[in-house]
Amino acid sequence: MTNSTDNNEMNARDERNEMMPAISVVMPIYNVEAFVAQAVQSVLDQTFEDFELIIVNDCSPDASVSICRRFHDPRIKIVEHKMNRGLAAARNTGILSARGHYMAFLDSDDFWHPHKLEKHKAHLDANPGVGVSFSRSAFVDPEGNPTRFYQMPRLTGITPDHLFCRNPVGNGSAPVIRKEVFKDICFFADFMGETEIRFFDSDLRRSEDIECWLRIALITDWTIEGIPEPLTYYRLNAGGLSANLYQQLESWETVADRTRRYRPTFVAENYKYAKAYQLRYLSRQAIRLRDGREARNLFIASLKCSLHPLKHELARTLLTGVAAHLLFISPGLYRAIETQASTNIGKFQNRQIQRDIANA
Structure with a gap:
């Protein structure tokens, strides 16, 4: 038999468990066993702690999901796909499972700066017309080491025609988005004889993020806006074919x-x-x-x-x-010039970032 104090503590705990987190982080996983631990840890290391992390296992054949299960944190939820459907469909699954007011996305081969969620929440809270808040990204090599280079997109005044030409958001790990935005752009489509709701177009296996940002810009009144800090670490592929x-x-x-x-x-x-x-x-x-x-x-x-x-x-x-x-x-001459030019470009980008942060 429990006393009234015990009942009160249990009720309070139940209420806390039922409270919605401020931010839902969606992380699809597929064949990322070399990187996923760093990605998960970068979320758990956030200075802003009121989040849930929804890991969507898109039928990964490697040890990715086993690595994720080694993390024991009540904010982590693992959702399993019954068949591999790609990045866009995994993000959609995560959105449908999310309880947060804001949606953050992290591709599992990238990782975040510890202040990522804190900075984006402050940006969105202060700007109710902004639907998509993104950060600059710092390039890292396949081992996760800094390259001294950054994605330097336009941060404000992002119009549909600008989006059509470029992708200022940069990558799928950069944005934090109001959940209302997805309600405004969702659509229904047939999949294996059944109707499903979509936010990202899961028929696309590439450029699904660009298509989504462009759709937001064209059919809604939400603003897409960036913040100057490089809060996303975007991993460059080790190889690549022309x-x-x-x-x-x-x-x-x-x-x-x-x-x-x-x-x-x-x-x-x-x-x-x-x-x-x-x-x-x-x-x-x-x-x-x-x-x-x-x-x-x-x-x-x-x-x-x-x-x-x-x-x-x-x-x-x-x-x-x-x-x-x-x-x-002359490939040899190009490489010699590039070595010196790269150092100067990195320094210039860093100075520009510091100026933008000071003026923000």
Whole structure:
């Protein structure tokens, strides 16, 4: 028999358990046993502690889920997919399971700065019109070591046409989003003879995040806005094939086709110069892969598609073109110049970040 004090303590504990967390963190896992422990630990190390971590096991064949089960924290919940469906579907499962007011996403090969959730919650709390809050990202190598380089996107004034040309959010581990935003963009689709609700388009295996951000910008009044701190650590792949560049281009074309279904005029007005920016971006990716021939070909294709990047971002476009052609003509000379230039670029980016933080 329990006394009244025991009953009161039990009731209080039940009430705390039933309270919704402020933030739901969704982490899909698939073949990430080398990285997932660092990702999970980076969530548990957050200075803001009122969160739940929803790990969605997308039928990972390796030890990823076993590693996740080694963490004993009541805020962790593991959801199992019965079949592998990809990143977008795993995120959708996580959203449907979430109880938080804000939704944060972490790809399990990336990790976060300890102040990530704290900073985003403050940003969203202070700006009720902002639906998507994202941070800059710091690039890390496959072992998780800093590279001194950052993604440096536009942080404010993000319009649909800007999103169509670029992905200022940068990656799927950068944004924290109000749950109401997903209610505004959800749609129904058929899967294996049954109707399911979707937020990310799970028919896409690439660029599903870009499609989602663009849909938010086009069909809702929510603002997408960044904060200057690099709070996401984005892991660069160890390798990569130039063939993947054309798969990325194909996935962007698919996003354009999806968008054309509900905003045909928007796509018609912006398609050519948006594609030119995509080709310029892929040229830079080819440079990173040390493929001078493809870097040059993609840069030339960008100019043929539209001169918009050259007219509106002259310095950035010329630098890409010079680097692509130099890598093609003289790889050794390019590498020598790149070593010195990389140091200067890293320093410049860091100074810009510090100025932006001071002015925020």
